[in-house]
Amino acid sequence: MGAHTPDPLVAAAFDQAPVGLALLDLTGRWFRINPALCRMLGWDAEELLAQDPPQIVHDDDRPIEEQAAARLAAGEPAVTVEQRYRHREGHVLWVRRTATLVRDDAGIPEYVVAVYEDIDHRRSQDARLAYLALHDALTGLANRALLDDRLSQAVAACEREGGVVAVLFCDVDGLKAVNDRHGHPFGDELLVTVARRLGDQVRGGDTLARFGGDEFVVVCNLRSPDDADSMCRRLSAAVEAAPGLLAPDGTEVPVRVSIGYAVSHDSRTDPRSLLVRADESMYAAKRRRGAS
Numbered sequence: 001m002g003a004h005t006p007d008p009l010v011a012a013a014f015d016q017a018p019v020g021l022a023l024l025d026l027t028g029r030w031f032r033i034n035p036a037l038c039r040m041l042g043w044d045a046e047e048l049l050a051q052d053p054p055q056i057v058h059d060d061d062r063p064i065e066e067q068a069a070a071r072l073a074a075g076e077p078a079v080t081v082e083q084r085y086r087h088r089e090g091h092v093l094w095v096r097r098t099a100t101l102v103r104d105d106a107g108i109p110e111y112v113v114a115v116y117e118d119i120d121h122r123r124s125q126d127a128r129l130a131y132l133a134l135h136d137a138l139t140g141l142a143n144r145a146l147l148d149d150r151l152s153q154a155v156a157a158c159e160r161e162g163g164v165v166a167v168l169f170c171d172v173d174g175l176k177a178v179n180d181r182h183g184h185p186f187g188d189e190l191l192v193t194v195a196r197r198l199g200d201q202v203r204g205g206d207t208l209a210r211f212g213g214d215e216f217v218v219v220c221n222l223r224s225p226d227d228a229d230s231m232c233r234r235l236s237a238a239v240e241a242a243p244g245l246l247a248p249d250g251t252e253v254p255v256r257v258s259i260g261y262a263v264s265h266d267s268r269t270d271p272r273s274l275l276v277r278a279d280e281s282m283y284a285a286k287r288r289r290g291a292s
Contacts, residue, residue, distance in 0.1 A: 020116030
């Protein structure tokens with residue numbers, strides 16, 4: 001079709017289509033594109049036709065482009081892929097491309113027709129939903145689902161690496177009273193502050209999760225039970241040493257936490273039993289402090 005003059009009606013439909021359309025030669029180079037594709041990618045038609053399509057395909061997705069071309073050449077009638085393109089303004093755009101190989105009457109490949117659909121919004125929503133499935137919406141920390149997986153991995157690591165797995169259970173003292181007096185938005189600010197202060201203390205390989213409500217959990221692999229006790233004291237000091245939070249009524253609200261822990265060196269340990277023991281240890285610490 002690149003060497004032929006298209007039917008006027010076909011040409012008009014091509015140019016006015018609401019989705020991106022392109023015709024490519026057998027080397028993968030565009031030789032005709034429609035305005036919708038130009039708008040989608042932010043380039044003028046002359047600019048797009050002057051370059052090879054892989055130049056605007058995200059570097060990590062070029063293998064997808066090559067595999068799609070190979071599948072067409074192998075005889076698949078149409079190939080659909082989702083890949084990232086570089087918009088002219090510099091950002092990345094997710095696009096679904098469906099390519100069809102057109103053959104002449106003798107069955108010889110002539111060119112490729114490709115349809116391009118902007119799926120960036122859908123991909124962003126999918127990524128957000130996938131993130132929220134494993135993370136707490138308020139603090140951005142791991143949630144209970146991700147915690148369960150990380151805890152199982154940490155228990156299994158005892159056999160490979162030695163040492164102990166430690167679970168530290170942290171409860172924010174007095175959160176209900178804070179919510180009742182200053183409102184839930186301020187209570188949320190308090191939780192985010194605790195999450196940040198805890199996060200500043202944990203190591204890169206540790207897991208910090210929001211267990212629910214006013215509770216946080218740290219999972220880590222340590223050399224000995226003594227290290228767990230030291231870490232427990234360090235976390236508590238880091239959370240409580242910083243200044244309190246200024247409430248809406250101008251009063252300063254101290255940040256207080258109760259932390260307990262449980263350890264195991266046995267890879268056969270039931271991960272949930274560690275959580276139960278750490279929770280019991282935390283409540284024992286809370287009773288000693290006279291906290292609520």
